Amino acid sequence: MTREIADSLIPILIAPNPILKARARRVSAADADSVRDLVPRMFASMYNAPGIGLAAPQVGIGLRLAVIDLQADDKRDPVVLINPEIVARSPELATREEGCLSIPGQYADITRPARVRVRFEDAGGVRAEIEAEGLLAACLQHEIDHLDGVLFIDHLSALKRNMLMRKLAKEQRLKAEKAL
């Protein structure tokens, strides 16, 4: 990794952290400069992790902003979502295994609407809409959840969620001990 890239990375918050549970506020015109600075650093942090989506609260910024890149066939296809909202959901559901950079190493099957239509502003502030299914639909819903302080484990039963959180805490503790 070059020094330049390392400098631009932002640490990703790990659950439990109160910032991950807070509702983010809408991006306004006054945020344009910070968003312009933040977006490339969020992409760099996401690719470095590596992951396919990252929401601003995960890097400690309470703004309704997320970046996604599914990197299908190893090709980059970056999407910037500013003030995204789900405007339509299919009645059909789909279940996929999800993970999260804020809950490293933990995965669970999550059931969500199979297709969604999402309205957002792109990096240039232009309003856009995506209709998505499959992995992209799940990823969009997962990232928009982050903006409302919702993590994928919040879709699980309390029993399953507590089990995952205990496992995460234990693994993080071991990792911290190893790093000493």
Ligand code: NI
């Ligand atoms: Ni996540």
